[in-house]
Structures are given as C-alpha cells and as structure tokens.
Amino acid sequence: MAATMTAICARGLTKDYGAGRGLFDLDLDVAGGEVFGYLGPNGAGKSTTIRLLMDLARATRGSATVFGLDVHADSVAVKRRTGHLPGELPDFGGLRGSEVVAWMAGLRGGVEAARVRSLCERFDLDLGQRWREYSRGTRQKLAIVLACMHRPDLLVLDEPTAGLDPLNQQAFYQLVREESRRGVTVFLSSHILSEVQHVCDRVGIIREGRLVAVDRLDELHHLRVHRVEIEFAGAAPPLARVAAAAGVENARYDDGGHLLCDVHGSFESLLRALSGATVVNLTSTEPSLEEVFLTYYRGDGGTGLPLAAS
Amino acid sequence: MDRTLARIAWRENRRGLLGFAALMLAMLVAQAAGFAQIAGTTAAARQEFAHSMEVLAKQFSWLFPDPVRIDTVGGFLQWRAFSFAAAVLGVWAVFLGVGAVRRGEERGLLDQWLGAGVPRLRLLAVRALAGVASLGAVVVVMCLAAVIGAAAAHESLDALGLAGIGLSVWTLTCACFGLALLLSQVLRGRRAAYGAGAAVVVALFLLNGFARQIDGLRPVRVISPFFWYDKASALATGATYDTAAVVVMLAAAAVLVTLAGAALLRRDTGSGLLHPRARTRPAVVAPSRNPLLRLPVPATLYRQRWALLAWCAGMAVGAVFVVGVAKPAADLIDSTPQLRRLLPTVAHGVATAQLYVGWAWFGLAALICAAYAVTVVARWSSDDLEGRLAAELSAPVSRTAVVVERLAEAFAALLLLAAVCAAAVLLGGVLFGVSLDAGGVLLSCALLVPLGMVFAAAGGVLTALLPRGTVAALAGVAVASYLLFTLGPLFKLPNWALDFSVFQLYGTPLVEGLFVTGLVALLVAWAVGAAASLAALRRREVGG
Numbered sequence: 001m002a003a004t005m006t007a008i009c010a011r012g013l014t015k016d017y018g019a020g021r022g023l024f025d026l027d028l029d030v031a032g033g034e035v036f037g038y039l040g041p042n043g044a045g046k047s048t049t050i051r052l053l054m055d056l057a058r059a060t061r062g063s064a065t066v067f068g069l070d071v072h073a074d075s076v077a078v079k080r081r082t083g084h085l086p087g088e089l090p091d092f093g094g095l096r097g098s099e100v101v102a103w104m105a106g107l108r109g110g111v112e113a114a115r116v117r118s119l120c121e122r123f124d125l126d127l128g129q130r131w132r133e134y135s136r137g138t139r140q141k142l143a144i145v146l147a148c149m150h151r152p153d154l155l156v157l158d159e160p161t162a163g164l165d166p167l168n169q170q171a172f173y174q175l176v177r178e179e180s181r182r183g184v185t186v187f188l189s190s191h192i193l194s195e196v197q198h199v200c201d202r203v204g205i206i207r208e209g210r211l212v213a214v215d216r217l218d219e220l221h222h223l224r225v226h227r228v229e230i231e232f233a234g235a236a237p238p239l240a241r242v243a244a245a246a247g248v249e250n251a252r253y254d255d256g257g258h259l260l261c262d263v264h265g266s267f268e269s270l271l272r273a274l275s276g277a278t279v280v281n282l283t284s285t286e287p288s289l290e291e292v293f294l295t296y297y298r299g300d301g302g303t304g305l306p307l308a309a310s
Numbered sequence: 311m312d313r314t315l316a317r318i319a320w321r322e323n324r325r326g327l328l329g330f331a332a333l334m335l336a337m338l339v340a341q342a343a344g345f346a347q348i349a350g351t352t353a354a355a356r357q358e359f360a361h362s363m364e365v366l367a368k369q370f371s372w373l374f375p376d377p378v379r380i381d382t383v384g385g386f387l388q389w390r391a392f393s394f395a396a397a398v399l400g401v402w403a404v405f406l407g408v409g410a411v412r413r414g415e416e417r418g419l420l421d422q423w424l425g426a427g428v429p430r431l432r433l434l435a436v437r438a439l440a441g442v443a444s445l446g447a448v449v450v451v452m453c454l455a456a457v458i459g460a461a462a463a464h465e466s467l468d469a470l471g472l473a474g475i476g477l478s479v480w481t482l483t484c485a486c487f488g489l490a491l492l493l494s495q496v497l498r499g500r501r502a503a504y505g506a507g508a509a510v511v512v513a514l515f516l517l518n519g520f521a522r523q524i525d526g527l528r529p530v531r532v533i534s535p536f537f538w539y540d541k542a543s544a545l546a547t548g549a550t551y552d553t554a555a556v557v558v559m560l561a562a563a564a565v566l567v568t569l570a571g572a573a574l575l576r577r578d579t580g581s582g583l584l585h586p587r588a589r590t591r592p593a594v595v596a597p598s599r600n601p602l603l604r605l606p607v608p609a610t611l612y613r614q615r616w617a618l619l620a621w622c623a624g625m626a627v628g629a630v631f632v633v634g635v636a637k638p639a640a641d642l643i644d645s646t647p648q649l650r651r652l653l654p655t656v657a658h659g660v661a662t663a664q665l666y667v668g669w670a671w672f673g674l675a676a677l678i679c680a681a682y683a684v685t686v687v688a689r690w691s692s693d694d695l696e697g698r699l700a701a702e703l704s705a706p707v708s709r710t711a712v713v714v715e716r717l718a719e720a721f722a723a724l725l726l727l728a729a730v731c732a733a734a735v736l737l738g739g740v741l742f743g744v745s746l747d748a749g750g751v752l753l754s755c756a757l758l759v760p761l762g763m764v765f766a767a768a769g770g771v772l773t774a775l776l777p778r779g780t781v782a783a784l785a786g787v788a789v790a791s792y793l794l795f796t797l798g799p800l801f802k803l804p805n806w807a808l809d810f811s812v813f814q815l816y817g818t819p820l821v822e823g824l825f826v827t828g829l830v831a832l833l834v835a836w837a838v839g840a841a842a843s844l845a846a847l848r849r850r851e852v853g854g
Contacts, residue, residue, distance in 0.1 A: 099603055
C-alpha cells in the first residue's frame with residue numbers, strides 16, 4: 001500500500017522563526033516507495049522540515065500529511081508507520097545499546113529480535129556497550145538501527161551517514177536500496193551530494209528555507225547551467241548583446257579575449273547573439289552536481305531554474 | 311586566554327551562585343531579623359529561650375554542634391543558620407568541584423581548550439579559582455545578610471566574629487570543592503563523581519556529628535572538614551576561634567586541588583584516572599530481555615533504580631534514626647519545665663514521643679519528598695535538553711501519554727518512598743519501644759505523595775515552559791515554600807499567607823490529624839499542575 005500512494009504531502013508548510021529563519025511555503029509531494037533526497041546546506045531548513053513532519057515542531061501555517069494522515073492531528077498514527085533518524089542524536093547516557101533498543105522497541109511495539117540482529121550484524125554493531133562509551137559513528141549506527149528496526153513504511157533520515165566510515169556508509173546505502181525495493185519510502189536529508197547520487201530517485205533543493213528545485217536526479221543534472229568558453233577569430237560580438245541573450249549569465253571577456261558565460265537551458269539565444277562572429281572554439285562544461293548545488297547557494301546566481309513539478 | 315577561561319567558568323557557575331546567594335540572603339535576613347521574635351526582648355525571656363533550645367539542640371547534636379550563647383543573635387545565627395548553611399554550601403561545592411572540569415569535558419570543550427594550547431594545569435587552576443570565588447561570593451552575601459537582618463532587629467553582631475565564621479564557611483566549602491574536583495578526575499563519569507562526592511561529603515558530615523555522641527569515632531573525625539569548621543566558628547560571644555583549623559581546611563583544599571591537577575595530567579580526556587580495562591566478550595546483537603524496559607513507567611523507574619534505591623535507603627535510615635532518639639528526646643522535653651509548658655498548645659493530646667516524630671521526622675520527610683520531586687523534574691528537563699524526549703516522541707507515543715507516564719512515574723516513586731518511610735517509622739517504633747499511632751503514621755506517609763506530586767506537576771509545567779531553568783526555578787519554589795513554613799510563624803504571618811506553603815498544607819498529620827483543607831488544596835494544585843503540564847507540552851516544540 002505504501003508504494004501506491006503519496007507518502008508525504010506538504011502544502012504551504014511554513015515555520016517562521018523570525019529574522020528570515022525557518023521554512024517557508026513548502027509544497028512537496030513524495031510518492032510512496034520513492035527515495036527522495038532533500039539537499040541543502042546547514043541552516044537551510046532541512047531539519048525544520050523533518051521536525052515538522054515528525055510533529056516535534058509546530059507549523060506557523062500550512063499543512064503536511066504522511067500517507068494521508070495529518071502530521072499533527074494524527075501524529076501517533078504517522079509515527080507508527082515512520083522510522084526517524086534525528087540529526088542531533090539523543091544522549092542515552094549509561095544505558096547499554098541493548099537496553100536502548102529494548103526501551104525504544106517497548107515504546108514502538110512490533111519489533112522483531114531477528115530484525116534487530118540482522119541490522120546489528122550488517123553494521124557490525126555491538127549492543128553490549130554503554131551509549132556513553134560509543135564513538136560518534138557507533139552511535140549513528142545505533143540510531144539507524146532504531147529508525148529501521150520496526151520495518152516502517154517511511155524512513156525520515158536527517159543526515160544519516162554523519163560520522164559513519166566508508167564501509168558503513170556503503171552498508172547504509174545498500175540498506176536504503178533494499179528498503180526501497182521493499183516499497184519503503186525514504187526521505188533523506190543531506191548536504192552531501194554524493195550520498196544523494198548514490199541512492200535517491202528525486203532530489204529537492206532547499207535554500208534559505210525555500211524549496212528552489214525538485215526534480216529527478218538525472219533531469220536536474222540536464223537542467224543545470226553549462227559553463228561556456230568561446231574563442232573567436234577576429235572581432236568578438238559586443239558583450240552587451242551576449243549578456244542580453246536569454247539564459248545567459250555572468251558573461252565576460254577574459255584577458256585573452258575569450259568569452260566566458262553560464263548558460264541556463266537552451267543554447268539557442270546565445271548562438272543567435274553570436275551571429276556574425278567567427279567562432280573557432282567553443283567549450284561547454286557541464287558542471288558537477290556539486291557546482292550546481294553551489295550555484296543555488298551563491299548569492300549571485302541560481303535564480304534561473306524553475307521549480308519542477310513533482 | 312586565562313580571562314576567557316575564567317569568564318566561561320564564572321558564567322557556568324552564575325545560576326547556582328545567584329540561587330544560593332538568594333537562598334542564603336533570605337535565610338540569614340529572616341533568621342537574624344526574627345531572633346527577637348523567637349527569643350523575646352528581655353534578658354529573662356532570652357535565658358529561658360536559650361535553656362529550651364539547648365535542651366532541644368542536644369537531640370540534634372548528631373547533626374549540629376551544641377549551641378553557644380544562643381541567647382544572643384550571634385549564638386543563634388551560628389547554631390541555627392551558619393551550621394545549616396555550611397552543610398548546604400558543602401554540597402553545592404561538590405557540584406561545583408565535579409563540574410569544574412567535567413561539565414565542559416562532557417560537551418567536548420576540554421578537548422577544544424587543550425587543542426587550543428591551554429595547559430592542563432592552568433585550565434584546572436583557573437576553573438578551581440572560579441569555583442572557590444563563586445563560593446566566596448555566596449559567603450560574602452551570607453555575612454552581609456546577617457548584618458542586614460540583625461540591624462533590622464536592632465541587634466548587633468561582632469564584626470570580627472562574623473568575618474571569622476564567614477572565612478570558616480568558605481574554607482570548609484573550599485575543602486569540599488577540592489575533594490569533589492579530585493574525585494571528578496579519578497572517576498570516569500560526571501554522574502559517578504557527583505554521587506561519590508555527595509556521598510563522601512555527607513559521610514564526613516555525619517562522621518563529625520556521630521563522633522559527638524560516639525567516643526570511638528572521635529579519633530577519626532579529624533578527617534572531616536566539618537570537625538575543623540566547628541573549631542573555627544565563633545560568631546557567638548565567648549566562643550573560641552581556632553585559626554589553625556582554618557589553616558588545616560585551606561591546606562586540605564590546596565592538597566586536594568593539587569592532587570586533582572596531578573590526576574588531570576595523567577589521565578586521558580573523556581576518562582578518569584581509574585578506569586576498568588576493556589574485556590573481550592562476544593558482541594551483543596539482540597535487544598535486552600529485561601521486561602521492565604518494555605513497559606513505559608517501569609522502564610523509567612528501572613533507569614533510575616540506583617538513585618531511587620539511595621533515596622529509599624536515606625529515607626529508611628533517617629526515619630529509624632529519628633524514631634530511635636524520640637524517646638530520650640521526649641523524656642528530656644517532659645523533664646524541662648520551659649518546654650513542658652508549651653506542650654498543651656502544640657501536642658494536641660498526643661504523647662511527646664509521637665509529637666517529636668511528627669514534627670522532627672515528618673517535617674524532614676516532607677522536605678525529602680520535595681527534594682526527590684525536584685530531582686525527578688531535573689531528569690525530565692535533561693530528557694528534553696539531551697534529545698531523549700524527542701526520541702520518545704518519534705515513536706508512536708502521544709504527548710498526553712508522555713505527561714501521564716511522567717506523572718505516573720513520579721507517583722509510583724513517591725509511593726515507594728512513602729511506603730519505605732511508613733515501614734521504617736513503624737519498625738523504628740517497635741525496635742525502640744516508641745508508641746506511635748499506626749494510623750497516623752500511615753496517613754502522614756500517604757500525604758507525602760500528594761505533597762511530592764504538587765512539586766512534580768509544577769515541575770512538569772516549568773519543564774515545558776523553561777527547560778533550562780526548571781531545576782533552579784522549582785528548587786527556588788521548594789525552598790521558599792519551606793522557609794515560609796518554618797519562618798512564617800516567627801513573623802506572625804497570617805494563616806492564609808502560610809497556606810501558600812506546600813509544607814503548611816501538608817501540616818503535621820501525626821500530631822494534628824488530617825488537615826482536610828490542606829489536602830484538598832494539595833490535590834487541586836496537583837490536578838491543575840498536571841493539566842497545565844499537559845497543555846504546555848501539547849503546545850510547545852520539542853528539541854531543536
């Protein structure tokens with residue numbers, strides 16, 4: 001059932017902390033069974049979104065549902081079907097890992113010991129130690145176990161690989177893929193692009209509390225800006241004409257007379273602006289997702305992408 | 311660098327400093343200003359008062375030394391205020407000493423400071439100086455409060471004596487601070503150091519007290535800083551001041567801080583000088599099979615089992631001890647004409663031993679239950695601040711369920727404490743041949759539960775509204791309530807004003823029976839507090 005309906009739906013979801021901080025007018029749909037990456041730098045509003053979905057924070061306005069259930073009014077029912085990994089791990093003090101699992105399993109109900117065992121073995125996690133004796137990475141592994149142990153329909157993961165070593169990161173990606181195949185919806189917030197590239201079907205990019213782009217990972221890649229360098233033989237076209245072309249940004253000539261610019265979308269307008277000039281070399285570089293990501297967060301760019309329909 | 315470190319340390323201490331300064335200010339001003347109200351204004355009245363108090367004080371000599379010239383404001387303050395304040399500040403010094411290095415260490419700040427190039431010894435020295443300076447500031451406030459209170463009552467205090475007893479309190483707390491600082495470096499965790507530090511200081515306090523009654527303990531009491539404090543407290547006219555005792559306490563503090571420094575040099579950060587070596591064992595990959603952990607209220611009680619056990623043990627030992635001294639105390643009161651004259655107005659027809667247990671023990675038991683409730687609320691607050699509440703609410707648990715479970719947990723623990731209290735009092739009565747009304751004892755113990763629940767429910771509201779300031783605020787309310795109960799009558803406050811004290815609402819059921827209005831007020835306060843806790847938690851945000 002989880003894979004056939006909208007898992008997460010937010011409409012105008014806003015949490016205004018004042019001074020421009022928070023989350024504003026989030027409209028988002030995440031389909032059941034989808035692995036959705038939620039990208040943004042620290043302070044962009046990723047954790048706020050997750051806290052609103054988990055009913056830990058109260059929305060200023062707007063609404064959100066999980067599997068059709070209101071995250072506030074039906075929060076207990078929502079959390080029954082959800083596994084949550086918080087960005088800030090709780091401090092379980094002197095409790096042993098096995099006691100933490102038993103306690104949280106008692107709160108949840110329906111946790112099979114075999115599932116816990118399987119997860120622990122996958123992450124090479126020893127539950128015999130006390131929480132305060134665990135390293136940062138081991139605590140993260142236990143948090144992953146706590147989020148997944150009851151086989152939820154939705155996993156809400158806030159920067160899940162923080163502190164994990166590469167081997168355990170791979171184990172985590174494998175787990176997400178398996179859960180996805182099982183029909184589990186995964187909402188994964190991260191500021192690590194490679195993490196999103198590893199496992200996500202779609203990506204949403206959040207900037208200063210606003211969702212600025214949502215698309216499939218591959219489509220987002222093509223929609224992105226191209227960095228263009230053009231070498232001319234003879235007279236180069238006037239800079240003003242090039243800069244005025246639709247989709248062209250940051251146009252300038254370097255010391256060698258090469259035209260440098262960023263092109264969003266189609267090249268057609270740029271090519272029209274170049275008419276009459278003799279182009280001897282044109283290099284178009286597709287930036288990495290990392291660079292695209294940075295484009296969104298730089299103050300001087302990143303306004304050109306449309307918010308794709310989800 | 312040093313100034314920055316000192317500023318950070320001072321900042322960490324400021325809440326405790328303000329709280330204890332306010333407590334000492336209120337207590338000393340009230341005690342000093344109230345002396346004339348209690349002791350009378352004529353020499354004859356004061357002599358009579360002094361005689362009565364000396365008789366009573368003998369029953370508490372396991373706690374505090376015999377009073378000296380209690381017919382003077384100086385003697386009264388030395389016995390009633392400074393002795394108590396020294397014990398209370400000694401416990402605060404333990405918390406300051408343990409937290410001096412460990413608090414920042416558990417937040418990763420110690421590694422940051424050491425990584426920034428701060429030498430370990432300098433770090434420890436700066437934070438130790440900030441700690442003893444905080445203690446000194448509270449002692450100064452205390453002395454000023456005594457002067458203000460005495461002046462308000464047109465009494466005078468010996469300035470030199472006051473400075474001397476202030477110095478004595480400060481050096482005592484420095485010694486306790488040093489002891490705690492050392493323990494915090496030797497033991498692995500902050501909580502272990504808190505527990506060990508508080509236990510050692512209480513043990514040293516009791517050792518000195520019991521040594522006043524048990525000759526065999528006298529040779530070893532020199533290890534107790536409270537013994538040296540007794541030798542150097544001379545606010546009363548004619549009391550002798552032993553300067554060497556102050557030197558001993560200062561030297562002890564210096565040695566303990568030096569040893570703590572040596573331990574800090576040798577130990578790993580994040581660990582203690584003593585730490586068990588890891589043992590090889592098979593990895594555990596299954597949840598604990600402990601059934602208690604799977605049930606909401608028993609799970610919380612299980613997590614605090616050792617603390618709860620310690621509270622129960624303290625309650626039982628205290629109850630048996632007080633009942634044990636009830637008979638000789640009653641004999642003494644009955645044989646003292648000045649006190650015997652008072653009995654008809656306060657005894658309500660009960661035997662003097664029962665009167666003694668009713669006042670001396672159940673007054674203390676009520677305070678113990680209030681203090682326990684404050685610790686329960688402190689844990690709720692830390693559950694919130696340390697992310698455990700958010701983890702709990704990420705499970706399919708409603709906020710209503712969280713509030714209900716918390717109150718149920720407090721109720722269950724208070725019920726256990728009350729049951730232990732009842733068993734210990736009745737057992738003490740049998741053991742020491744003290745005739746006590748069993749029904750009255752059970753009633754007195756049962757009423758401890760609503761008393762504690764009022765503090766727990768109020769704490770639930772405070773935790774939701776003010777998680778970081780909850781403990782200070784609730785402890786302040788508890789102390790103010792207790793001061794109102796104990797000192798209000800001295801200032802002839804009207805009954806309606808005294809009824810603002812939760813302890814007044816509890817009353818003295820073993821002596822006066824059930825105070826129905828008080829019980830109703832306690833139940834209403836409990837219900838209102840619970841409802842407000844629920845409303846506050848439902849509306850607020852968690853974590854983040």
